Amino acid sequence: MTDFSLALNEDQLTIQKWVHDFAETVVRPAANEWDEREEFPYPVVEEAAKIGLYSFDFFANAMLGDPSGLTLVLALEELFWGDAGIGLSIFGSGLAAAGISGQGTPEQTMEWVPQCFSYENGKLGLGAYCVSEPDAGSDVSSLRTRAVYDEAKDEWVLDGTKAWITNGGIADVHVVVATVDPTLKSRGQASFIVGPNTPGFSQGQKYKKHGIRASHTSEVVLDGVRVPGSHLLGGKEKLDAKLARAREAGKTGDRQPAMATFEATRPAVAAMAVGIARAAYEEALRYAQERHAFGKAIIQNQAIAFMLADMATEIDAARLLVHRAAWLSRNGVYKNAEGSMSKLKAGRTAVWVTERAIQIHGGYGYTREYPVERMHRDAKIFDIFEGTEQIQQLVISRAISGLRIE
Numbered sequence: 243m244t245d246f247s248l249a250l251n252e253d254q255l256t257i258q259k260w261v262h263d264f265a266e267t268v269v270r271p272a273a274n275e276w277d278e279r280e281e282f283p284y285p286v287v288e289e290a291a292k293i294g295l296y297s298f299d300f301f302a303n304a305m306l307g308d309p310s311g312l313t314l315v316l317a318l319e320e321l322f323w324g325d326a327g328i329g330l331s332i333f334g335s336g337l338a339a340a341g342i343s344g345q346g347t348p349e350q351t352m353e354w355v356p357q358c359f360s361y362e363n364g365k366l367g368l369g370a371y372c373v374s375e376p377d378a379g380s381d382v383s384s385l386r387t388r389a390v391y392d393e394a395k396d397e398w399v400l401d402g403t404k405a406w407i408t409n410g411g412i413a414d415v416h417v418v419v420a421t422v423d424p425t426l427k428s429r430g431q432a433s434f435i436v437g438p439n440t441p442g443f444s445q446g447q448k449y450k451k452h453g454i455r456a457s458h459t460s461e462v463v464l465d466g467v468r469v470p471g472s473h474l475l476g477g478k479e480k481l482d483a484k485l486a487r488a489r490e491a492g493k494t495g496d497r498q499p500a501m502a503t504f505e506a507t508r509p510a511v512a513a514m515a516v517g518i519a520r521a522a523y524e525e526a527l528r529y530a531q532e533r534h535a536f537g538k539a540i541i542q543n544q545a546i547a548f549m550l551a552d553m554a555t556e557i558d559a560a561r562l563l564v565h566r567a568a569w570l571s572r573n574g575v576y577k578n579a580e581g582s583m584s585k586l587k588a589g590r591t592a593v594w595v596t597e598r599a600i601q602i603h604g605g606y607g608y609t610r611e612y613p614v615e616r617m618h619r620d621a622k623i624f625d626i627f628e629g630t631e632q633i634q635q636l637v638i639s640r641a642i643s644g645l646r647i648e
């Protein structure tokens with residue numbers, strides 16, 4: 243276990259600057275265009291792939307190669323400082339990769355994770371993590387997507403509809419969480435790989451969203467989808483043992499697959515929110531210094547200056563929670579749901595800071611002429627996806643009380 247430190251080492255500072263420069267020179271100039279188009283920004287992601295930012299190597303090194311756990315959150319803050327929609331397009335595959343590496347065997351990880359971040363012959367390979375359903379968002383224990391084992395063919399048959407899926411339908415690798423034994427609820431679930439061009443798998447409706455509009459989000463439909471037995475993450479022997487323990491003792495001691503993945507990625511999502519908040523704060527600070535009213539810069543008025551002071555303080559507080567959670571997650575010493583704490587705080591901060599940034603801009607901030615309008619729309623999702631604000635409060639309250647809070 244590495245010691246926790248607020249000091250960044252030379253490698254981390256280099257990566258931080260590298261990602262910041264890409265965000266500043268490539269992502270920001272393209273942000274408004276792809277927000278308006280509401281399409282996956284393939285050319286921008288291809289540029290990220292060409293420099294190695296969108297790659298298996300970067301994901302593996304950032305996730306596993308840094309014992310402090312900080313490299314990934316540093317990179318994500320800088321990238322989302324550039325733009326959230328494009329940032330999520332570049333790192334949206336990370337959730338699928340995290341699900342595979344967290345639940346799969348070493349062989350499955352090496353086979354499928356690289357395909358989530360591939361770029362060969364001018365073609366991007368994408369990943370998608372499929373949990374939520376039209377009637378089961380936060381309540382992952384109520385998933386209706388079923389997985390039935392065909393022993394004669396050693397295949398799993400998947401049926402159901404998934405909702406709100408980042409890269410849904412356009413990804414090459416879909417990780418699908420499905421119910422194997424509905425009587426066990428969340429304890430009767432497993433994760434499966436659906437590879438490219440699998441019969442019965444299709445994209446449903448594409449959502450027209452309030453924010454992060456450059457990121458592709460859609461339903462996916464599974465109609466008699468057959469996948470080989472080897473596509474069950476972790477393998478059938480491990481699943482059978484888990485189900486047997488659940489039936490005999492009423493609990494497995496194992497974490498539910500989706501929740502285990504979300505727990506590991508919450509500091510990363512929180513870092514994204516910090517990046518948006520920081521970008522909006524910097525825009526507001528610059529505007530307040532340049533905008534004059536009543537013969538002086540508006541930052542010279544306490545009403546504006548104090549607002550900016552609070553914004554800077556909240557961003558720093560959120561970042562500190564993110565860095566602590568990232569270190570704890572990497573070193574396996576979560577105690578009181580620190581990942582959820584970081585996600586809760588950072589999401590709230592992003593929404594509040596971007597709203598204050600609009601207020602400082604006045605009427606101009608409400609127009610698309612200034613980026614704080616887009617940043618405010620982008621920020622709201624961080625109160626919702628990968629566990630709503632209320633779900634984070636539930637996780638934290640259960641952790642600190644040791645009780646089953648309903």
